[in-house]
Amino acid sequence: MKNKEELLADLAKENFKRRTLSFYKYVKIENPKEMRDMLFDKLSELKCLGRIYVAHEGINAQMNVPEHNWDAFNSFLQNIPEFTGVPYKFAVEEKGSSSFIKLIIKVREKIVADGLDDSTFDPANTGEYALAEEVNEMIDRGTTVIDMRNIYEAAIGHFENAKIMNVDTFREQLQKVQDMFKDKKDEEVLLYCTGGIRCEKASAWMKHNGFKNVKHIKGGIIDYAHRVKELGLPNKFKGKNFVFDERMGERVGDEIISACQICEKEKSDEYIHCKNLSCHMLFISCKKCEKNLDGYCSRICQICDKFPKKVNQLFINRNQQKHSNQYKKNYKRTNVV
Numbered sequence: 001m002k003n004k005e006e007l008l009a010d011l012a013k014e015n016f017k018r019r020t021l022s023f024y025k026y027v028k029i030e031n032p033k034e035m036r037d038m039l040f041d042k043l044s045e046l047k048c049l050g051r052i053y054v055a056h057e058g059i060n061a062q063m064n065v066p067e068h069n070w071d072a073f074n075s076f077l078q079n080i081p082e083f084t085g086v087p088y089k090f091a092v093e094e095k096g097s098s099s100f101i102k103l104i105i106k107v108r109e110k111i112v113a114d115g116l117d118d119s120t121f122d123p124a125n126t127g128e129y130a131l132a133e134e135v136n137e138m139i140d141r142g143t144t145v146i147d148m149r150n151i152y153e154a155a156i157g158h159f160e161n162a163k164i165m166n167v168d169t170f171r172e173q174l175q176k177v178q179d180m181f182k183d184k185k186d187e188e189v190l191l192y193c194t195g196g197i198r199c200e201k202a203s204a205w206m207k208h209n210g211f212k213n214v215k216h217i218k219g220g221i222i223d224y225a226h227r228v229k230e231l232g233l234p235n236k237f238k239g240k241n242f243v244f245d246e247r248m249g250e251r252v253g254d255e256i257i258s259a260c261q262i263c264e265k266e267k268s269d270e271y272i273h274c275k276n277l278s279c280h281m282l283f284i285s286c287k288k289c290e291k292n293l294d295g296y297c298s299r300i301c302q303i304c305d306k307f308p309k310k311v312n313q314l315f316i317n318r319n320q321q322k323h324s325n326q327y328k329k330n331y332k333r334t335n336v337v
């Protein structure tokens, strides 16, 4: 097995471009293990990279495809009966380097970890879709807009006046959301997430919990950004769309809405992972602080990384909670509800 450095070196040598996309579909898959192996064989052959989850309930993929293999990929996928017609969401912004460094395809219980028991409600009873132009109108008339993503995603970019919840997981958010917005049950509510998959589940869950008028953005922030550009509409998404690949985010709005979590002064929307692998915390850093701390989140992590692994881990584990509390304080300066 190649390590990260070796994989990156291989990618650096590539003389072709890759197309980054995501897609999902809730569809009955009889044998997820078989489907997984079949996908893995073909997508490896086509040199695709990314992260794909397969479950009895469907597929969720974030990946890239070498441009010269695009047609082969497209006809392969669309010829699998379960995935015929699945819409692709293309990256809003490609970086020079590959968005993924390897191909991982996993069989999962669910394609999104939502913590819900699907037998207790009707997951197919989803809310209505809203397209970019309707989204803009809703924002203009003051509709309650709920960001169905984690706080660290919303911190670097979100819709104008969106409600951002102080949560780290989708599971936690679904437990809290119906209670937090219980006074909005009779009003129009608009949900959104990165590419739409979380809102399929969330909108059905909210309807089940008595919300009478739930809408969600079709194709999420990604499709919104494309449509706004295509139709020349005003863009009401401010900042960056957080993405779960090496790019960490794609620019949608021009402005930077977040600050460096180290100095808390410099504006930045660049996420990095702490270089100390026992910590590996995701945080926003400005260029100056990144250089100052050599890519670590703190002096502690920088110093402890020189200790033997066991000692390092012990110190870092003790510090993690403190760390993450400190960073959450910083996020609160965005508009958490």
Ligand SMILES: [Zn+2]
Binding pocket: 260, 261, 262, 263, 264, 265, 266, 285, 286, 287, 288, 289, 290
């Ligand atoms: Zn800084």
Ligand SMILES: [Zn+2]
Binding pocket: 274, 275, 276, 279, 280, 281, 296, 297, 298, 301
């Ligand atoms: Zn750290």
